[in-house]
Amino acid sequence: AQSVAQPEDQVNVAEGNPLTVKCTYSVSGNPYLFWYVQYPNRGLQFLLKYITGDNLVKGSYGFEAEFNKSQTSFHLKKPSALVSDSALYFCAVRPVALDSSYKLIFGSGTRLLVRP
């Protein structure tokens, strides 16, 4: 079965320190990969996506993600965390379509808490 794993329910980091939110996937073929962020009582906001090419993808708000095909991972990173980055982060993949849906498959989410 196709799946996305976010192994950490919560990540704690001090403001100014680098952060990493982990994501691995089990999907056939070469999927498209996404990161979304959800602030309290808000919808999902797009951060970045990987389609092809350079393994390091840069996105919104200073976030970036590193694609590793051999490890089937797509970890989200930021060099210097801000308190305002505290939110719920979702990794998602869009598999090579075996049906017509072109759906996104989501991980369980990781709560990022940045302390002052």
Place this chain on the structure above:
Amino acid sequence: NAGVTQTPKFRVLKTGQSMTLLCAQDMNHEYMYWYRQDPGMGLRLIHYSVGEGTTAKGEVPDGYNVSRLKKQNFLLGLESAAPSQTSVYFCASRTGQSLDYTFGSGTRLTVV
């Protein structure tokens, strides 16, 4: 403003009651999706539509029905609500040529 609008934003239902959640998009998107979000489980696909007049089941379709009579609207119905349907429901849409998914702000549903 262009985007995906969900109504209502909040609702409390009694077990056995019915209701319809509305998702409306003004971007002329072909694809529309209904997800539910539960703690520790991420977002799971309930139903989706690839165009006006078409719908299909997703990962967790039981207890829900959908309709897409107009391209811009995707309705999610609960015929007889159960406490297990307490969740936050998100609608999303995309055009067939794009990898950009636009999400609504969600509907928080509580079934008591």
